[in-house]
Amino acid sequence: MRLYSYHRSTTSYRVRSALNLKGLAYELEAVDLTEGAQHTADYKALNPGAGVPTLVLDDGTVLTQSLAILEYLDAVAPEPLLLPQDPIQRAKVQAAAHTVALDIHPINNLRVVQRLKGTHGFSAEAAQAWMCHWMAEGFAALEAQLGDDGPFSFGQTITLADLCLVAQAYNAHRWGLSLDPYPKVQRVEAACLALPEIQAAHPDAPQNAKDS
Structure with missing residues (x-):
């Protein structure tokens, strides 16, 4: 997996934390928000919302929005479970x-x-x-x-x-x-x-x- 992330982005911080807790391997790709890297054509083709994080799965599937990504990670790697079953x-x-x-x-x-x-x-x-x-x-x-x-x-x-x-x-x-x-x-x-x-x-x- 490849995670497009900005180090100070709180939404990216959430996803990095979940990936680490679940022991999932990923590569980091820096997107410098202060330099406007999120607005380049190549990046907006991945994430039309021009934000971070963006998670690209091994099969090329692109996921955006941190809460959606976190729910996906909980479904495919439920240990530890971040959303209780009750x-x-x-x-x-x-x-x-x-x-x-x-x-x-x-x-x-x-x-x-x-x-x-x-x-x-x-x-x-x-x-x-x-x-x-x-x-x-x-x-x-x-x-x-x-x-x-x-x-x-x-x-x-x-x-x-x-x-x-x-x-x-x-x-x-x-x-x-x-x-x-x-x-x-x-x-x-x-x-x-x-x-x-x-x-x-x-x-x-x-x-x-x-x-x-």
Whole structure:
């Protein structure tokens, strides 16, 4: 498999984490979002949405959108299972994951910041305030959803919710948002970062940061 990824992309971080946890071999292909590599004709032929990640399977099948990729990986390599089989637990995990992936991330990604600065005249400080405001709102909602019965979001095993959370926490640190008001989020982040598979997926890990 080949994963088209940008090291600081939180969506790419989620997929790298899942691939590592499941022990699946893959090659990394760097897509430098800051240089506009996602807008080249060759890349848009793979991913018309001009985003990352893009996962190309061994047979040439192309998958896009991190949550769709993660669900595919769970289906073909269910160990560890990132989405619980119990319907209630599955819904809770998905709700927490969606709080990050659908509520926080879409208004906090690079294209939004570039638009705010380039079209609407936001200063760097105003753009940072925008990012932190929406992350703070999202983390407050996420904090209320997380469980108390284990190191991870919902117990003793890592799930899709954790992969979304730890990636968004990285973005919070980058933009200077304190996570002190969210002790459960901090607990989950620490549990995730203790895992070697998550460490290897981290944006600052040498094998991922080489595309900077």
